[in-house]
Amino acid sequence: MSVRELSFAQAIQEALAQAMEVDPRVFLMGEDIGVYGGAFQVTGDLVHRFGEDRVMDTPISELGGAGVAVGAAIAGSRPVYEFQFSDFSTLAMEQIVNQAAKMRYMLGGKVSVPIVFRMPCGSGTGAAAQHSQSLEAWFGHVPGLKVVEPSTPEDAKGLILAAIDDPDPVLVFEHKLLYKIKGNVPEIMYRTPIGKAVVRRNGKDATVVASAIMVHKALEAAEALAKEGIDIEVIDLRSIRPIDGATIIESVKKTTRLACIYEGVKTLGIGAEISAMIAESEAFDYLDAPIMRLGGAETPIPYSPILEKVAVPQVDGITDALRNLVKGGF
Amino acid sequence: MSVRELSFAQAIQEALAQAMEVDPRVFLMGEDIGVYGGAFQVTGDLVHRFGEDRVMDTPISELGGAGVAVGAAIAGSRPVYEFQFSDFSTLAMEQIVNQAAKMRYMLGGKVSVPIVFRMPCGSGTGAAAQHSQSLEAWFGHVPGLKVVEPSTPEDAKGLILAAIDDPDPVLVFEHKLLYKIKGNVPEIMYRTPIGKAVVRRNGKDATVVASAIMVHKALEAAEALAKEGIDIEVIDLRSIRPIDGATIIESVKKTTRLACIYEGVKTLGIGAEISAMIAESEAFDYLDAPIMRLGGAETPIPYSPILEKVAVPQVDGITDALRNLVKGGF
């Protein structure tokens, strides 16, 4: 099996191309995904390969565009809709949440809605408050949706392919700072299972549950702490709805300490759910310390690079926090 | 000080009338709030008293209507915008979340956005999946917003008045099944502080944090358990952003057990935040049992009355769960 280095963006592009290659029902919709190649160059040259009928530039109309994609999905097509920035999904919540998520249920199981929404998210690009949000928690709160958030090129490809295969609506959150990272990606069409977390680093002193870019920061912090003799287990959440409780519970039972690290706003962010899930599970009795959450600050993302940096967890802060967690200095 | 019995809906109406009486900048916008009196008769006859210029029927245009209200607020008016059902706020998330919530911050504090959004919410009316959601957790996740959820007519009036006074955007969630409940309401203009929970029932065996209609169900369950010698403390959350952590922590330290009861979908609902907040607080060390959450089932709200009932916590289930929590039967 051939494996190459690809960037996260290239890996997604390959997944899209392979899916379109094997299934004529699959097509792409979004703003500037054609000749422009997408704001983050994810669709790149696909329009030249598949034509304008399958790589469709839409007007700037998120509610209409997303809704048209939902309608096409119900009627038998397989759309992948790109929000240029996931912030703009605020304009399409109606179609995502009231229609796509609930249609199957409301109709007694008589339709399915095989749609993928691609959601570039996150801060760090200096694009300020309306272009830097991490809203995955909202969608994780909505039955009928599935929500994933890859951290590596390999998972990016595998989760996009799984999402396209899936008969239900799936949102794929893609942290913008990850688009350029590189990693090994198999050439074949493979699926990364939706709903399964993965242990990225084994450790015995504490469990960190992180997602997307925070996985990388957590691993960096873990390496730093390893030099101090502190051994951190890092779980890459990957799937936000459904959440893989079993993997986390098992890990916490072993390490007896838990930290949740996420970029979204701390209050009511994904770490709240993970913490609560553990606090009500059998793992509760194993806990030797309060459950720690490191989330985004309670603020819109500022433009100033100085402030933007302190608005979300960074490696140094994570390292200090984990040290405290293990050393018990609460 | 004169006190009368008013319904929850009447209490809100009185608050709106008093605010309009004393401040000519205050006005109401929404669909069918004029001669129709509002879908739930909250605005009632106010249009006859204050005229069509201050009780404004809008076209069916939630994004535009809410956004126009936000613009008017920035430009010096004091709008109260009613969503006919809070589910329709999915159409206006852009203006609420990207504009109203962030405008002050993005502009370096140079404007304020004194707007109130009224959000009729909740299930129990047979209106099915698109008219029964409890979406307060979404807004609780957004810095720049304030979110309250009264459970009594007295608080409904006081929180509406506090929200109108507030210089920042406030969302008031009004559970539809509460509109007809009656309670004592003072005649004067008083404010219920935003950000303060209240202990509705003192108890020593476990703390229940509930909001809106769940406060009533929790109190009922507590009375039933009192007969069994189990003594439950019931906290009415009232404010979802900011959350009154201090009141909850103090209570948990005393009772050593915590249950969160809410109608919104359990995963990533408000109970997740309360649980996580306690699990990372100094109260963690006092806990004698896992933190329990009873939230809405992981489903769109079904139409069938049989299913609709089991989709959200009911008194019997709450009673059983609390008994288990206290008796330690995990």
Next chain:
Amino acid sequence: MPASPKTTSSIKGPNARPFYAKHNAEQLKEALRRMWLIRRFEEMAEDSYVRGLTHGTMHLSIGQEATAIGVCMDLTDKDYITSTHRGHGHCIGKGAEVRYMFAEFFGKEEGYCRGRGGSMHIADPATGNLGANGIVGGGLPLATGAALAIKQRKTKDVAVCFFGDGANNEGAFHESLNIAGVWKLPVIYVCENNQYGMSVSTARSTAVKDVATRAAGYDMPGVVVDGNSIADVNEAMMAAMERARKGQGPTLIECKTYRTKGHSRSDRNRYRSKDEIEDWKQRDPIPAFEYDLQAHGVMTAAEAKAIRAGVEKEIEEAFAFAQAGTNPTPDSLLRDIYTAGSAA
């Protein structure tokens, strides 16, 4: 269907208007029958609601039946429709059976949505009916998307989108019609302009007198028809379907009509006058069509009576069927949220 032997030359002749020229007697009588079926279904539904047999809310389209049937009568099961909160007529027009509709109202497993949807979500994908919608304007992008799927699979089907005058002020209207206009999609937007969005008249909600005026902003024809005349409605549909099937793109048809009942049960009709309601009751589309069919000799008085009797019987049986239906069990709460076997 066989050509009717009773067809008179005044209708089928060279001067006959297209509605009569293109449909045979069976088709015309079936159209009338369905109009009655809608009427009696809704009356019965209202009755059962008043008697507490149904819960939730319900929006009646009494007075608007000519639009529903005029639009749907020539559609096949492969043509899609999206419907609205006021959708019983569309549903019956598209071929649904009233027994399963009643069953849905009663929240039974036999219902079209297995009792999960109720009146506001009633749907029948098997006949191309993608469903009523609780969100005003919610169906506009969906129908547009269904039209895109049709275009992608290169068939000659069409998608029809019902929406109200109130919905025409939603952003979804604008975005959908623009996309359909740019992409030349085979979709027909049918505005049922019953003069009010809940309590707000079009004069108070809509900056132009005719919704159809807005079609010019989307490079599509916009036509206004008497929505209480099944012939007028249907002829506009014929033109729109031809246009769509030829790949020429969308059409907006505005049907001026009226709901003689309140918006929903909570309506006290404070926003309109008794006289106005009475006026429109005089323009009831069903007796008018019944009269025309007899005047033109398509149908005898006896046949008309038989149609009504047949409808009566169908309604009664359907009602009984629904009442005897199966209640969902609590343990089925979480079924059909996700597709069985998929990750969830």
Next chain:
Amino acid sequence: MPASPKTTSSIKGPNARPFYAKHNAEQLKEALRRMWLIRRFEEMAEDSYVRGLTHGTMHLSIGQEATAIGVCMDLTDKDYITSTHRGHGHCIGKGAEVRYMFAEFFGKEEGYCRGRGGSMHIADPATGNLGANGIVGGGLPLATGAALAIKQRKTKDVAVCFFGDGANNEGAFHESLNIAGVWKLPVIYVCENNQYGMSVSTARSTAVKDVATRAAGYDMPGVVVDGNSIADVNEAMMAAMERARKGQGPTLIECKTYRTKGHSRSDRNRYRSKDEIEDWKQRDPIPAFEYDLQAHGVMTAAEAKAIRAGVEKEIEEAFAFAQAGTNPTPDSLLRDIYTAGSAA
């Protein structure tokens, strides 16, 4: 401002077009100066971006200056504008000082938004500028709401809403214009049609050729003007302002123009030809206006030179001011989310 002594009769005479008849030489020269100020500000901003002094993204309006100034030059600080992601021109047009704009780009406390907003949110409420917006179409409801507030307080001010051709396909456009049309609000919608929404031409995004066509759907006048002619733009504004101030309601003005730079830094201009860009560069609105002013004797060549030199100096000083500005301290992260003293 004093009437200019140099005004020639051909401009001020009875046959002079309104733009020249209604403005004196000082006003006209100030308009030119601001156009140069926009141009040089943006060139400098781009330069500092390329040099890595600014981060984030930036959208230049080079080529569109006549629209910004033609619209804003007669507004007072009590008139509101809402701007767009491509908003530097609007901001300067409304009276902002470039030193605080540069400071904002550099993320300094002295910036208009204290460094919290950056280019996409630059605002100056003191001059009635409610801000650029990162959301395409985001300002449409806001301007409409500001117009409602004006109407409520019964003054004669107006609200002006800038938006792009791309934004005209957002639902916010439709809902806002309809509300303004029904309520007869004193708002002026200015569409800067620069032919593209990012990479998508209006032909591919918008079902009609002229955005102004859509005005008919909202019961308001829709006019198309040459957006590169400050006189054309301004005269359309005069009519719209008069209409708004008389309580006759909104107007839609479509200014046909062009951005000669890419959409933003990431743009490789794959969607348009070099020839097209060159063509439009020939129609640069600033030299054209400068020429007119001289041809008509409003201004001498020496004065024109002095204006440019003044702008150059202002830009240099502003840039230096901004570079010497104060960085926010991390502990100020949570300031100004909520109003101080309110519950938070």
